[in-house]
Amino acid sequence: MSAVTASLCSTLMFVLFVSADQKIIKAESGQNVTLTCRAPNNNIRVLEWSRADLGSEYVLLYRDEHFLMDNQHPSFKNRVDLQDRQMKDGDVSLILKNVAINDTGTYECRVFMEETWQWQSINSTNLHVVPPGFNADMKYDLGPESVPCAIK
Template structure:
């Protein structure tokens, strides 16, 4: 009986691990201000709907694409006019998401779900396990806002020094020309 139990446990462990890693998981790091593509590919080309979501958005989603168009209802406001599918034709099952002008607030775990088949019944949320899970980390570029402020400050100081230097030079030239002026000798 022990070998059967061990075999069954091994099989369950294998199935559990297979189910756990079945979703495509990736980590992507991007700099603030960049456009980012979050990859997702469905195995079935008969795609009826695509949903990109993030757990911390509650009932709102990142993008819902259904019936050949993006659905704006219940889309989180921070993603409006900033997201789209990489290929709206979804050739070869490509349902990757393009996220434009990322910010630190876009950091999080994104999930891609796809509804396939012939069932045309409309549903707001696609059920089932995600086929892709992306951990997006958005960082401030090296020298980001602080570097820009420092760079502009240094430029401003150099400009002031140049202007003050020019004014001092001009004043000295005027002084020299007044000191060297000799009135004409009268006869």
Template sequence: MIRNELLHSDLCNLSMFHTVSSLLEVNVTAGQTVTLPCRAPKTIIVVEWSRADLESQHVFVCWDGQVLPEEQHPSFKDRVDLQDRQMKDGDVSVTLKNVTINDAGTYECRVQREDDSVELISIIYLSVAPPGE
């Protein structure tokens, strides 16, 4: 319970600071797997991938090396993971499997570092085409 309260506090703090390093559009066909790229400075404590329309739930959250599926929106469960669980060289990109039309939207990648600084690293617009187009 305390961990969830601390996490909630940390995640709330993540949305208060904005430093955008990149804006990107990614195109994919429904049914495919797509990588949403994000590269952040090393010494990352929290990685949060979000989409504004999901409100308080997230696309993906990793806190101190632990993936937190309980923080995920149900539509992303078992479909999203870090591209590199070791986050080598600050790679906090995620892969989204079996993309659907409903996955289209604007995604944000935020990180919190050891010094408690928070950065909005990238904003990605995911465009999803129906199969066969």
């Protein structure tokens, strides 16, 4: 392999770091997905579902039995709901309807507890959305012919 060819070749590697308590969900686009989250009790003043890459916008903000839409990211409008709006037994799970590839990301569930008057991060969920019919667990061997920099 010449120096020119070697300089044109690069390796692309994806590394995903996931903490032990982080959940991973794989879904096909078009499906409805439930991101589970359970708070320690029912004394929840505010519930927030967010995704770090959205900046100051959020996926869902729920306070006093109402959804607050002011800073909700536009891609989530009319596509999110709570599994239980009464949040019985601390169930604050999020239903994300008609997922798309752009919904891929790490979602964080946080609650503002009445008794402590502090935010508490409950969990985070990594959602990976793939096109319909694509098996996210399948490994593909394209062979050396499809790799332009392979040494033959």
